[in-house]
Amino acid sequence: MPATTQISIWSSVALPPLDSPQWKSPIRAFAWGMSSVASTVLTLVLFATYLGIGALAHDSHFSLGWVLGSTLLVWAGPAQIILISTLGSGATAVQAAIAVTVSAIRLFPMVVSVLPLMKTPKTRRRHLVLATHFIAVTLWVECYRLLPKVPRERRIAFTHGLGCGLVIVCMVATTLGYELAAKLPPLFAAAILLLTPLAFLLSTARNCKQISDVLALVLGLALFPLVSMLHTGVDILISGVTAGSIAYGVHWWRERARA
């Protein structure tokens, strides 16, 4: 996981050594998890993203309570943007649900890969439900960076703190974005709305690990404007599945050629 080592720009929150007696208290572990939110530049990216989501919800005529509920319950930026923009442009709930669930499949491998870091022989499945809910790209990356510095039996408490801290930051950003879109002059409101495509384009580009990821991003951008001329109501799905499958096909073909 080489990407995780270069993300921290300031390490103001120094965690105590693994064998320190300070780790005896789960409440302290929770607090350290929460304060670790301040140790990563990803928090800033997340803040900008949720400013954009709040503004998008406002301009798509959703209520503030609704969008705060989506941040708390959905807790995945891409899914929230898909939900707001599909429903906002007149898609049915079923069409929105399909687009959301396809975008959310990527959470499955994240959960599968990160949970073993938190488990001890005594851990039951129900102990992991809340930590699992918090898993999205930011928490996933941060768990790889931070959990090795936390004693194994305190990792769930630590993750709960980290997750709660990030959710609080994003709830504040959502509210701020929503209110700013309502009150700012159109010039600045447009700037806040542009945060969403900018932050997502760049963080997705940064997460590209294989040729299939890069191709999927480029083809997905190029194909949507073409497919949207068909006005199918599921344009996002058609362009996404097509572009993603072509990208995978190229990956498969290259792997075969190499073998």
Added chain:
Amino acid sequence: MSEFFGSPHALLVLVLAGFLPNEIWRMAGLWFGAGVDEGSEVLVWVRAVATAILAGVIAQILVQPPGALAGVPDWLRYGAVAAGFAVFMLTRRSIFAGVVSGEIILLAGKWWLG
């Protein structure tokens, strides 16, 4: 309170179209995760499709912009994002530098247009 949350129907749609279709994959990972190989080919395809769907949403916001963003000319929206991406590449993939540059181009362009 009803003004804060909007209609009960909208909240029901949030749970049925937003929360459940998203959360199901996290819980599936919790329940069935032990037996899945992280590097399997199916997951490569899933990640490619998920990336392309997100790319489509980014394109949708730029091509069919919501609200105040629709007041910005097409060329300025595309130009701001292209400039942000160029700076991102030049700064060894700094998301922060890219976002700030794109925003500056948008604001400067709109201000210049009057």
